[in-house]
Amino acid sequence: MLLCSNPRAQYLAHKVEIDAAVARVLEGGRYILGAEVEAFENEFARYIGAASALGVGSGTEALHVALAACGVGPGDEVVTVSHTAVATVAAIELCGARPVFVDIRPDTFTMDVTRLEAALGPRTKAIVPVHLYGHPADIVDIVAIAKRRGLRVVEDCAQAHGASVAGRKVGTFGDVGCFSFYPTKNLGAVGDGGAVTSNNPELANTMRLLREYGWAERYVSSVAGWNSRLDELQAAILRVKLRHLDEDNAARKRVASGYSEGLAGTGLALPKESAGVSAVYHLYVARSLQRDALLDHLKAHGIGALVHYPVPVHMQPAYRQRSPDGALLMETERAAREVVSLPMYPEIGSTDVERVVKAVRDFGLPR
Ligand SMILES: *Cc1c(COP(=O)(O)O)cnc(C)c1O
Numbered sequence: 470m471l472l473c474s475n476p477r478a479q480y481l482a483h484k485v486e487i488d489a490a491v492a493r494v495l496e497g498g499r500y501i502l503g504a505e506v507e508a509f510e511n512e513f514a515r516y517i518g519a520a521s522a523l524g525v526g527s528g529t530e531a532l533h534v535a536l537a538a539c540g541v542g543p544g545d546e547v548v549t550v551s552h553t554a555v556a557t558v559a560a561i562e563l564c565g566a567r568p569v570f571v572d573i574r575p576d577t578f579t580m581d582v583t584r585l586e587a588a589l590g591p592r593t594k595a596i597v598p599v600h601l602y603g604h605p606a607d608i609v610d611i612v613a614i615a616k617r618r619g620l621r622v623v624e625d626c627a628q629a630h631g632a633s634v635a636g637r638k639v640g641t642f643g644d645v646g647c648f649s650f651y652p653t654k655n656l657g658a659v660g661d662g663g664a665v666t667s668n669n670p671e672l673a674n675t676m677r678l679l680r681e682y683g684w685a686e687r688y689v690s691s692v693a694g695w696n697s698r699l700d701e702l703q704a705a706i707l708r709v710k711l712r713h714l715d716e717d718n719a720a721r722k723r724v725a726s727g728y729s730e731g732l733a734g735t736g737l738a739l740p741k742e743s744a745g746v747s748a749v750y751h752l753y754v755a756r757s758l759q760r761d762a763l764l765d766h767l768k769a770h771g772i773g774a775l776v777h778y779p780v781p782v783h784m785q786p787a788y789r790q791r792s793p794d795g796a797l798l799m800e801t802e803r804a805a806r807e808v809v810s811l812p813m814y815p816e817i818g819s820t821d822v823e824r825v826v827k828a829v830r831d832f833g834l835p836r
Contacts, residue, residue, distance in 0.1 A: 471812050471821055473752075473775045476652035478816035479717070480659070483709055490705035497701070502681070505704040510664070512711055513648075516631075517640045519666035521673040524699025525680050528627040528649020531663035532560030534697055535645035536595060538675040539621040541566045545594040549625075550580050551781040552801045553599045556649075557625050558782045561597065567791065569593070570783050572798045577743060578754065578808075579606035581800070585614055595621040600629035600639045602777070603655065603721075603751035604742065608634060608642040615643075623647060627663075628751035630655040631718045635745045640666040645676070650707055653814075655721070655751050656714050658703040720815035721750040724822055728753055728811055731826030738807075752777055756807040763809060763832055770828045775810045 514522035543565035622643030640646025650662035683694030
């Protein structure tokens, strides 16, 4: 079965360096928030082009820490999208705030800015755009609206490490950029991990306190924080993979071009990059009216295509009660019925790309 994502292939591609990094940490004897985390934070901040980066426990935690540092709490509303990983919404609720959903653009699957202002109200505290599938949201316009309204912007960059708009990387536009290092992400650890980036020293300082019990000095909490730490093992492995991130993203782009050339004219709607944008293809997501039949066909041919995501957050059992505005999310609900993610990871060979292309073409989609 050709997997949709394959973190083991990435380990094998960089095995010698990763094994050495792991041995170094195990021998070193410091396993949480040490020299590896600090070095990784500096290297990641430099890579993203942000003043600072802080390692945290996961991508969910990155959003949780960022929103809490922005002062989001009970009674507040945070505007985001429903077509996303549930973690985006879970983090908002971890702060005690209420998520408010905006519909998406049908072409990039990201927040539809033309509908954003209608979702803002007196309780709105922050906006969380998601750079989904590795394609940046319309972040410049979103930040402009937020500035006018005095709102914070927390970017969900969990699928977009290295993606950029006009040469500037996502994670530097809003007040905070939030990254996940879940193993399948463009930059993936071998366990959980995440990071927040910021150009705002005050927010960075608050986030540093929040991630470890609110400690400014050890054993003395100056604010009420919790534990959201990155460990040394993950940081050491992330340092290795960060050195290869640009080449890995370039490999993803090559796979994407292979699909896009091979599948032109099949009737599948293929992903496109907006003007001025450089996407990093965390996923290669096409859309089809015969999505479910296409998925079955691909599975029967040993191709592990998946759906990201089959049920919008506002329609999931845990969340549907709180979303009376769900009826307005037409494009979100349509996307959930039509999207299909083809196998995408840097180590996929051109023969596998051709195999996927052939299988899709054999399905005989109407033009
Ligand atoms: C993966 C992901 C997250 C959450 O990251 P975890 O590390 O799994 O907590 C948040 N948002 C999006 C869009 C994601 O893809």
